[in-house]
Amino acid sequence: MSDSASATQDHGVIDDAPSVPAPQAGTPHAPRLSAAEEARTLVAATNLAALASLSAEGDPWASLVTYGVLEDGSPVLCLSQMAEHGRNLAADPRASLIITQPDPPADMLAAARVTLAGRARRPADDGERASARAAYLAGVEAGRVFIDFSDFSLFILSVQRVRWVGGYGRMDSATSSAYAAARPDPVMSHGAGAVAHLNADHADALLDIARTLGGYPDATRAACDGVDRYGMDLSLDTARGRAPARVPFPQPLTAGSELRAATVELTQRARAALGRPLSAH
């Protein structure tokens, strides 16, 4: 059942399959977000999903939906009974959402996405209805226009399966309890501007980090592909080819505001290792 296991299978032999140069130095252990954290972060990053529901004939039906999120990560939909997907969920609760990274890379198969599958249900009581309504409106500003139309209903997706794909070759499942307990990453969601700043103004620091903490002393150029609370992902050029590197922060961050200090500390460590202590910059 596990795609994690099957993902280690062979893709068949392709003569010109790309190869990646190995690091030439040991690197510190570089933890990553769990699949549950990745999923919660993606779900928090947008309000747009595609819904798979079942028609009266049991056929799958794909549609566009907007959503809000309850504290436990359960998506909240607001659907019209005039629309096919609203009628589908009212008749059969089985449902699945696919949520895709906003601002994805040009190659969409490298984009992060997550499938949440479970059962859609109406709020159980007035208290839950109020929570679901508030969550939907917090996620979907335009919902104020239609949420009180008589043909619209709130649905809460009780998540039973979580399947996260981080791009080519990065994928994992999360249990529903791990998903509910996880929190969105506080750094990744504010990281796009920081990543752009690092690449635009601190390419020299990134290269020093790649050459030391990244394990590639022969790196000739390094760019930051992303950050999260545990560390940064680099892509770097060497004479042997292009390689990815993962560099952990000195300690996991708890807020996006800590990112600057953490990258300065990595740069200090890198320059100390290179015998070039950090000057003011």
Place this chain on the structure above:
Amino acid sequence: MSDSASATQDHGVIDDAPSVPAPQAGTPHAPRLSAAEEARTLVAATNLAALASLSAEGDPWASLVTYGVLEDGSPVLCLSQMAEHGRNLAADPRASLIITQPDPPADMLAAARVTLAGRARRPADDGERASARAAYLAGVEAGRVFIDFSDFSLFILSVQRVRWVGGYGRMDSATSSAYAAARPDPVMSHGAGAVAHLNADHADALLDIARTLGGYPDATRAACDGVDRYGMDLSLDTARGRAPARVPFPQPLTAGSELRAATVELTQRARAALGRPLSAH
């Protein structure tokens, strides 16, 4: 069954529901793209979709896919048997795709989208396999990396149902034969730059068109929201409120290159009606 009919139902009484001022002059008949043309245009505009397939338990499963398109509009997927959606389609052909307008408006529920539902099948013979392969690679450049991996297979979606939603209140179904016979609109797909140019440099012409051909002599400002081979959509301000207007081209266009001449002709007609013949601009 038809959402077109049910879409005329009451949304309930909402005190502050927006109202739209009526035109104050007769306007020419303004044809629009058919639902089949809208669907083909959307399908041609991107290579990214969400797939709804069925798990072994018959549950719906939503996932991200890329696609190419055969001449008759059938989407072509290339999926790995290592991935859940690839195994799902191999076991049960029932499938549905939702394709959403690229570069959508901020309010995603105003975005155009289309659901295609039908049966996914492997190419029937070497000839169809070659066509499907060429179509997929024409749509998905990155496919060259994995299309020959032994775990990947091509699937052709035989479209049985087409449901197009153009945004709030604009929706219709198309038959599978109408969908197969239709062609992508040649103007809409090249229209974004033209629309930006009209709005940036020809707001005066748009206002003249809105005041005459658009039926709103009291318009004080007009912007172009979009173009297609049959005409242009305007949104305009009046002292009575904001209104949409649809203005047909003198004749349907057959290529994006005809758009400039058609808008000049509309401007000439508008200024003749206002007693201000067009001068060089």
